[in-house]
Amino acid sequence: MDKTYDYLFKLLLIGDSGVGKTCILFRLTEDAFSTTSISTIGIDFKVRTIELDGKKIKLQIWDTAGQERCRVIPTAYYRGATGVMLVYDVTNDKSFANINNWIRDIEEHASSDVETMILGNKSDVNDRRQVSRETGQQLATEYGIKFMETSAKASVNVEEAFFALAKDIKTKTDKQLASHPHSTRNTLFPYTPNAHHCCGKQGCK
């Protein structure tokens, strides 16, 4: 594989069905918004490379079905993830109430040092808003995690949110690297557990 990046971070998008996870991903990677988006079934990912402090960071962002019973094999989804974007819809208070359940899901399946951020999406829809900015911020503060309101449609804060999350992960990774210079597990190369018997193309033939 061409290594045209300094860091590779695996990020996940989670949250209730219909909160706009796929639209956020589409905005981040294609800078576009589609009104004919389709329900996500199974899992899928897209890539966006960003630059932070002069370093190239490849963000590999995974998207999944929101309906709880459709999330088959969650452990496979969470494996190697360094960051989670937990999304709710500001026009749907149920999706906000479910944030607690999603946090529990992260605690159960994700690595303990995963960086999480809460996003209140659809911030452009003010006439149907059910969750105020303050309420969202308050919950995030309680959990001690970052919070932003976004709009994939109006392109508000989507890029900023991913930059903020990537920055936190990078800081954490750099710190880990400084204290254990030989340990590049997980954060830098999420798939290294296989590397000893599977080092790229040749190793697998």
Next chain:
Amino acid sequence: MVDTSADNPSHENEDKLMANGVHSSDELSEEESEELFTQMESQLTDKEVLHMTDVLQCLQLSDTRGLRRLATTGDGFIDDNLRRQIWPKVAKVSVVETSPRPSPQTIESHAFYNQVVMDVNRSLSRFPPSIEATHRISMQDSLIRLIMRVLIKNPELHYFQGYHDICVTFLMVLGEEMAFYVVNQLSKTHFRVFMEKTMDKTADLMDIIAIVVREESPSLGQHMDRSQVGTIFALSWVITWFSHVLPTYEDVTRLFDFFLVSHSLMPLYFTVALVLRKEHHILDADCDMPSIHQLLTLVPETEELPIESLIGTALELMDRHPPQDMIRAQQKEKKERLMLAKRAKNRALFGSVFDFRYLFHTFTRFQFMSITVLVVFCATFYQIYWNV
């Protein structure tokens, strides 16, 4: 491109069905079939004409066995006019049992209603772009009614995202009323396992894909195992009968012909056929989950698939690796996997307790246990050799 007149039952069509009662579509008179034949003959090749003659003959004789055989060859049931007659027959629909439409209140208070509406609203791409917005909206309303009616009639069934993709296909071919009878029937057979309370069993069945791939091509199986790609790349293929991912309407209905008459696990074998077809590409790809996952998920969305040849391969695969054997193999593998995981966990715990290195570590929860084990060991030793 989609022919709206044929693919979408217009209101008149649907009304006709409803007015005549569902029984009307069971019979195809000789004149009607001749008319249909002349209508379509000009557009078909010689081989297709022969195939269609066979299909019409079986249809007139109500020869379901013959129809089931024809679904696996040629172009299946060829055309939506024929599918309207054939699908209810091969799905063994019982139209004797009537089922009233539930009231809007019952529908809207159902636990799955919001999820269904959300998915139907996001199914625009499944409708042909040529239909008018008003017609499309009324079809989306029909789709919601159709799904909710099946869920209300069968409270033991749970809605899953993707069920709407299946239902929209039946709705476009059969119209709302007949689609209900067919979907209602198939939800108790082919889709049953996807509609259980959890999708754990579906996840288990998906493992069969990996088992068949491994048996057919050990090198490919090994490569995919090492990449840890799993089988989730095929989830949307299997649980929607490929209707969520195939861009061409004709390919979707053709595959539905095949899956309708086949064993409920046939979509797994079709998936294996597709994976085997991409064997060289997969072996050339980087051996990691994202690379292979992406390579495979893009195949049905971006490539023109040789559907007929894949159907042939899928049939052969099922012959060579019968579903019952594969289910047993999967259960055995799962048991072994769970046992290994349990043993590894126990070993980790046991090893930690007896690992005297913990004595010299800064406090860990194993330090105390290691000290205890050491003390007991010394005491026993002392008692045996020094205590008279």
